[in-house]
Amino acid sequence: MKEHLILKNISRHISLSDEETSYFLSLLKEKKVQKKELIIQHQQPCKDINFVLSGILRAFYRDASGKESTIMFGVSDWWITDMYCFINEKPAMLNIEALEESLILQLxxxxxxxxxxxxxxxxxxxxxxxxxxxxxxxxxxxxxxxxPAEERYYNFLKKYPLAAERVTQKQIASYLGITPEFLSIIKTNKQKNSCS
Known part of the structure; x- marks a missing residue:
């Protein structure tokens, strides 16, 4: 049952009756998202909050020069949206794309x-x-x-263990606010330290 994961997520904070559960599930829309597909696009209406059943999503901001900064990743059992724009019914400031084929529930x-x-x-x-x-x-x-960047990288690995192996070095670097080249040096040093 696909809904099991979202109901388990919700049960961490509230308990629902069968009737409340049915009503809640009736409001959700299931969406299969292809790799590289945007579910939220900059300057477009932001109408949904999304719960990730499977796959991985990335929320990012693209500045005027085209540089991307990753704000967050959404992995299985996570909620993701452009929260400011969703709540205030404003055009999206962020883009949210699927990094692999994903299945989400939208509210x-x-x-x-x-x-x-x-x-x-x-x-x-x-x-x-x-x-x-x-x-x-x-x-x-x-x-x-x-x-320092090294500690931020180690914290990233703890926070997003499922994403660390599934996203590109460039995307991780943009999340950490460093260059991919510097991230490569950090990873090389980490491997050397773990071997010694």
């Missing part, structure tokens, strides 16, 4: 609002989820300001 902003009215405990679930996301991003900002 639209309209359906989220209906869910809050019919099953108010979902306000608690999404509040906790957003608090955790805020804390994660605050810690990441502090790490970027205070830690």
């Amino acid at each position: 639209s902003k309209d359906n989220l609002d209906k869910l809050y009215c019919k099953v108010p405990k979902f306000e608690r679930f999404f509040r906790i989820m957003m608090q955790n996301a805020y804390i994660r991003e605050q810690l990441r900002t502090i790490e970027n300001l205070s830690l």
Whole structure:
């Protein structure tokens, strides 16, 4: 049952009756996403929050010169969207693309609002989820300001163990805010240290 993973995710913070579960599942839309397909595109409406059932997604910002900065990865059992634009119904600031064929469940902003009215405990679930996301991003900002690139890379490996082997060195480097060449040096040093 594909829905098992999202229900397990939700059960970490709230308990649902059978009726509430059925209602929640009725609001979701399943979408198969091809590799390199964008589910959210810069300057386009951001209408859905996405739960990753399988595959891997990458949220990134592209500046005026075309340089990409990876904001986050979305792996199985993760939620991903351009949160500011989703909540405020603004055009997306980010792009979110599939790095491999992926399967996601989408919840639209309209359906989220209906869910809050019919099953108010979902306000608690999404509040906790957003608090955790805020804390994660605050810690990441502090790490970027205070830690050397090597430590940021080791933290990346702990945070995204499923993604580390499945994304490109360039994408990891853009997440860490370093060049792919410097990341290569870090990885080489890590291998030397683990062999000695």
